[in-house]
Amino acid sequence: MRRARRAAFLAASCLASLSLGGCQDLFNAILHSPAPVGVEASDGDYPDRISVSWSAPDLSDESWDGAEVSYYEVEWSWEGGSGSSSHLYSTSYTISSVAEAEEYYVTVAAHLDTGETGSASDSGFAMDAEKLVWASGGSSYTISGERWYETMLQEGFSYRFAFSATGSVAFYPYESLDELHSIGSANAVTWNCDEEGEGSKFYLRVSASGYPATFTASCDYGFGF
C-alpha cells in the first residue's frame, strides 16, 4: 500500500515537474538513490566539446549514516561509439573532440565509500553553427556538402534558399537536434515559417550538391515572394 502511494506520488510529481532532468532527480530522491543531482550536458554551447556538470548527491538522510562520495565517473555514448572518464573528484567534466551535431548520451555515476553507486543522465551535443543573416536582396554563402547555421526566423515570414545546383534545408529549434521541418532537394526551396522555435532562434542544416556550392538566403518580410 505504502509502495503504491509512493509510486502514485512519483508519477504525479513527474507530470507536475514537466522536466525530465527534474523528474529524474525527484525519482532518485524518492528511491533514496545516491545519484548526482542536476546532471546537465551542454546543448550546442561549444563547437567541438560537451561540458557536463552536476551537484553532489543528497546524503543527508540518516539512512546514509555518514557515507561520502569517493569519486565520480562519467560515461558517454553516441551512434559511433562510447567513452568514459577516469575517477573524478570534481563536479564537472568536459568531453573533448566530439563530433558536431551528434547527440551524446551522458551518464554520471557517484561512487560512495560504502560501495554503493547512483547515477543520473542527460544528453548533449557540440555545434559549430555559422550565423546566417537576412540581408537586403539576399545573403550569399559558400559551402561544401553540409553546413550548420543559426538564425532567427519570424513566424509568418517566408524564407528562400536558392542553390547554385540543388540543395535541401532542415530546420531545428535552437539548442535541440529534434528536426522540425525539412525541404528539398531542389534548385530553390522556400519555407513559410510556422514555428516560434526556441525564442524564435533556429538551427538550419543546409546541404548542397556541387563542390563548392553556393546558395543565397532571402526573406520576403511578410510581403510574399
Next chain:
Amino acid sequence: MLGSGQAPGLRAILKAMPQLATRPSRALALAGALLFAALAGAPPTAAEPEPRPGGGGPRFGIDAFVGTPSAFGDAFRSVFFGASLRYIVSPNLELSLDYAFMDVGYYYPEDAQGDSWAGPVPWSSMPERYEGMRSSWIFYHTRHFLAPQLWYLAPLDRFELPLALRVGAGPAFSFLVANDAADYYPGLAEAYALFKKDFEAYLGLSLRLGLEYRPGRFWRLGLEYLFIVDSFSGLADDLGRYGFGYVERSGNLLAFVGARL
C-alpha cells in the same frame, strides 16, 4: 462598503484638503486617493503612532505601482508597471530601488527587400499586414527605468489623518534592451542603431511627490507624481515657463500599493 470604522478617516481627508478639488486634474487625483481608501476596507490608524524601526516596526517594504507615461492625457492610452524595494531607515526616511518596465518599441520592414525599416512604434501603429503577429514578433526593443531614491515621509498624524506626504529624489536611468533579431537582420540593426544613437542610456534626476494612505501598520496605498528632469536648473526653467501646467505636461502619475515587513 465603508463601515463606521472607516468613515471618520475619509471625512478627515475631505475636510483637510478641500482645495485639492479646485482643478479637474487635481480632483481626479483626489478621487483616486479616495477610491484607494475606500477599497482598502480597513480601519484608519490616524492615532496610531508610527513604530520606530528600532522598536520592532517594519524595516523593509515593497511597493507595486502602475503609472502613466505622461500625465492625465495619456492615462488610459498606455501604462507601465513597476516595483519599488524599500528600506525604512526611520519613520521619516526611506531608501528605495525602483524598477519599471516602460514599453516595447516595435520595428517593421517597409518593403519586400528589407531595405528600409521603420520604428520604434507601438503595436497599434504597425501596418495591417502584420496583424495577429504580435505574440511572435521578433523585431523590437524594450525600455526600462531604474531609480535609486531617497525618501522623506511626513506623516499627518497630528491632523488625525491616516496619511503621509512622501517626497523622493535620486538619479534615474532609462535604458533599452534590443531583441537578438538585430544580429540576423542588418536592416533592423541599422534602424535600431539610428534610434539608439539619439536615445543612449538616459541619465537624469527622478523627483517624486505623493500622498500615501495608511490603512494599517503594514499597508500603504497612494498616488504620486514622478518627474524625470535633466537637472535642477532645467526643472526651474520649465517651472518658470509652464507654472503648474508643468505638472500635467511632464508628470507621470503613479498609483501604488505597498506592504511593510
